[in-house]
Amino acid sequence: MSELEPTEHLPRIGEPAPDFEANTSKGPVRLSQFRGRWVMLFSHPADFTPVCSTEIMEFARRYDEFQERHVELLGLSVDSVPAHIAWTRSLAQQLGKPIPFPIIADLDTKVSRLYGMLHPRESSTATVRAVFFIDDGGIIRALLYYPLSTGRSVDELLRVFDSLQTTARMGVSTPVDWMPGQPVVVPAPATADQVEEREEAEKKGLIYRDWYLRFRQPSS
Ligand code: BEZ
Numbered sequence: 001m002s003e004l005e006p007t008e009h010l011p012r013i014g015e016p017a018p019d020f021e022a023n024t025s026k027g028p029v030r031l032s033q034f035r036g037r038w039v040m041l042f043s044h045p046a047d048f049t050p051v052c053s054t055e056i057m058e059f060a061r062r063y064d065e066f067q068e069r070h071v072e073l074l075g076l077s078v079d080s081v082p083a084h085i086a087w088t089r090s091l092a093q094q095l096g097k098p099i100p101f102p103i104i105a106d107l108d109t110k111v112s113r114l115y116g117m118l119h120p121r122e123s124s125t126a127t128v129r130a131v132f133f134i135d136d137g138g139i140i141r142a143l144l145y146y147p148l149s150t151g152r153s154v155d156e157l158l159r160v161f162d163s164l165q166t167t168a169r170m171g172v173s174t175p176v177d178w179m180p181g182q183p184v185v186v187p188a189p190a191t192a193d194q195v196e197e198r199e200e201a202e203k204k205g206l207i208y209r210d211w212y213l214r215f216r217q218p219s220s
Contacts, residue, residue: 013141037072044076
């Protein structure tokens with residue numbers, strides 16, 4: 001995949017995640033090096049700020065839960081590598097374990113602009129709290145944008161990965177407030193004939209609410 005010119009660009013669901021090379025707290029990284037793994041690319045506004053500190057520590061504390069889902073974490077802010085190193089060392093001391101994922105030092109805002117992470121009415125200098133959920137083929141499957149004032153929920157981030165990976169595996173959707181292990185939504189019938197197959201489908205173990213709203217138990 002070729003590198004795009006850094007512009008005010010907002011990648012959208014279903015598009016290839018724009019590739020880039022960047023310096024991080026753990027050395028140079030190229031996004032495409034993670035192909036074959038899922039990636040959570042996320043930005044935070046600034047090092048040494050309180051909400052960001054709680055987020056990075058919680059992402060690190062629950063790192064194994066991302067790894068169990070084959071998800072690599074890649075952070076970003078417009079701070080320098082030395083600032084990232086000093087901050088993550090301080091966070092590691094408080095947490096009692098290292099910060100295991102790299103954080104991009106996007107001083108020239110190249111990656112921030114490539115991913116639409118700068119929202120000038122929210123901050124003229126800092127990236128908002130963006131999250132890009134990138135699948136193992138390098139396709140953007142979901143994205144979230146939160147303002148500076150709202151810390152993200154690790155439970156929800158993991159839940160989105162569980163939903164996306166369930167969809168990728170089974171071709172189903174997940175309903176409101178879905179959690180792993182709960183019934184998933186099978187695609188609605190596309191034709192009247194398929195509607196008539198209802199009884200037959202019921203025998204296959206589908207849970208029927210109406211012809212367009214059918215669930216099944218998930219399988220691994
Ligand atoms: C914070 O992480 O606490 C924060 C960062 C930038 C603006 C406001 C809050």
